[in-house]
């Protein structure tokens with residue numbers, strides 16, 4: 001989508017961090033912005049500032065784990081701003097901080113903590129697509145674009161200190177994005193990008209601790225220094241805008257991870273050997289978009 005001027009973007013989690021950086025970049029390019037966020041006060045403050053850039057902006061209450069909330073937010077956004085052309089499904093959490101460093105191990109994570117993260121980071125994207133794809137498909141004359149926020153943690157595990165459930169949720173998001181790339185080949189007016197950032201300087205650690213299941217928790221030690229070392233959300237927002245304008249499937253604002261990703265993928269390729277049953281080898285189902 002070359003020109004986003006005058007078009008409307010809906011951003012889940014647009015009240016803070018990466019979503020807010022994307023909101024600013026699109027607004028500077030002349031797009032109207034609907035922010036959907038569970039933190040409505042922060043969303044309204046952000047929308048007020050976006051209006052100062054000369055575009056229309058509004059904040060809507062959104063709980064991304066609730067399908068009805070998504071459908072209500074989509075309806076309300078379009079009733080006020082007209083048809084949404086870009087959906088950025090972005091809201092996410094980093095994981096409920098473990099009580100001690102030892103409690104980060106998978107066998108110690110409670111089902112409540114696991115489900116809380118999966119519902120936000122995975123179900124949130126599913127409901128986003130369910131709310132907006134029928135609208136996009138009903139308007140084949142209007143180009144549309146979907147951005148799913150995954151993470152570099154969905155392409156390679158990082159350090160063992162990145163919470164396991166978080167890594168799983170981001171691999172799931174990558175899986176959803178790869179599947180949607182095939183499904184949307186049948187709806188060529190709808191583009192799709194998956195955003196995989198490395199560290200970005202946001203409040204994700206603090207927001208995750210504040211909203212953890214069972215009540216607020218202490219922030220993980222070292223979180224603030226790690227977050228401060230990340231890239232600026234506005235720089236990432238500008239990179240996302242460029243990626244959408246160029247129609248990129250992968251939006252990768254952190255090229256410093258290239259070698260790490262290459263090594264992980266090389267490890268998979270190297271693991272292929274002889275056939276388990278020669279002569280019974282499957283026909284490989286290459287997707288349509290892949291030129292053989």
Ligand SMILES: NC(=O)c1ccc[n+]([C@@H]2O[C@H](COP(=O)([O-])OP(=O)(O)OC[C@H]3O[C@@H](n4cnc5c(N)ncnc54)[C@H](O)[C@@H]3O)[C@@H](O)[C@H]2O)c1
Nearest residue numbers: 013016017018038063064091092151199200202203204207
């Ligand atoms: N910050 C990073 O280093 C980093 C790196 C890679 C990927 N990401 C991903 O980027 C996305 C945004 O994270 P961020 O770093 O900007 O965090 P953030 O905490 O600054 O912003 C997240 C926003 O999402 C909202 N939100 C959270 N749960 C919600 C829910 N259930 N319903 C509605 N809104 C909800 C929050 O209120 C907040 O406004 C996440 O998906 C995260 O996993 C972040």
